[in-house]
Amino acid sequence: MKKKLKEHIEKIIPLTEDEFLIISSYFVFEKYQKNEFLIKQGKSADHCYFVVTGLLKLFYDDKDGKQHIISFAMEDWWESDFAAYFSKTKANMSLQCIEDISVFSLSLESYHKLCTKIPKMERFFLQKSISGQIASQNRILSFLTSNAKERYEQLLKQYPLLFQRVPKTLLASYLGVSRETLSRLSS
Amino acid sequence: MKKKLKEHIEKIIPLTEDEFLIISSYFVFEKYQKNEFLIKQGKSADHCYFVVTGLLKLFYDDKDGKQHIISFAMEDWWESDFAAYFSKTKANMSLQCIEDISVFSLSLESYHKLCTKIPKMERFFLQKSISGQIASQNRILSFLTSNAKERYEQLLKQYPLLFQRVPKTLLASYLGVSRETLSRLSS
Structure with missing residues (x-):
């Protein structure tokens, strides 16, 4: 799994093996099940997440x-309530699994240490x-x-795979329309 | 004017006088008049801008x-069509003066050189x-x-000064409502 993280980072910056050993020591690999919450609105948002598998x-x-x-x-996306994560305030949003997932999590403390150690x-x-x-x-x-x-139509063109993985009710919520409107659009 | 740029950067990272001399050499101080365009939709967006005065x-x-x-x-905001700026594609948006303004502009080439020189x-x-x-x-x-x-109401609370500086027609366009709807809201 660490290989995926390394490949992902190396798309932007080259890394030696030693550098990646240091980097990966700040991340924690975690698995969550469908419907589990990683961040809950109103609670703290101590981590940001790199998605390895799942949605x-x-x-x-x-x-x-x-x-x-x-x-x-x-897969390959970073997600958090970034306002809450960086300012250590209560989360204004929730982050919840639509599928079983695996992620690398990074605490804010680790984030700062990592950037100091590997600028x-x-x-x-x-x-x-x-x-x-x-x-x-x-x-x-x-x-x-x-x-x-x-x-x-923009969403369908940009992320065709999303339509096979995301329930229609959630797509409607993303688009800001009712479930009925979405049915008309997609028929 | 360079003092404003220095103070702005020093809110986030400490700088020596020598470092700031190097940094400021990559920026160009420019003035534009009301209604002038800094970026035009469909053209290149070669610079990002730090606003010193104006809107x-x-x-x-x-x-x-x-x-x-x-x-x-x-004042103190950074602006560009960032997608076009970083990917050297045609601008999908325009950036135009509502008032006479002064800015520090930074070309993409200077941006990369600056980050290499002062990481x-x-x-x-x-x-x-x-x-x-x-x-x-x-x-x-x-x-x-x-x-x-x-x-x-959110906008009024967040940026009360904006309401004195921005014509109502533009506020309506920002909020995604018609000029008539805005008149009803603000009466």
């Missing part, structure tokens, strides 16, 4: 108990953060410029 | 010529990128969970 959802429960999906996370990891995290910011900018743009049907 | 809008023109505002940028600048940019990502995550959440009235 998760990052979502917000509003005061009426309605679930709003901010993003899905699958070029900051370049790696910077690259990941920029990609995340670009994806978010595009999602904002799609909310401003596209109707539900267009957002559905 | 700008980052927006997307849809195929019907309707303007959708992704974000405003004012701790990557920690600075990482911090800025994370803040940007968190702000974007919150904006996505507000689209999913809040109606126009609530989004208006």
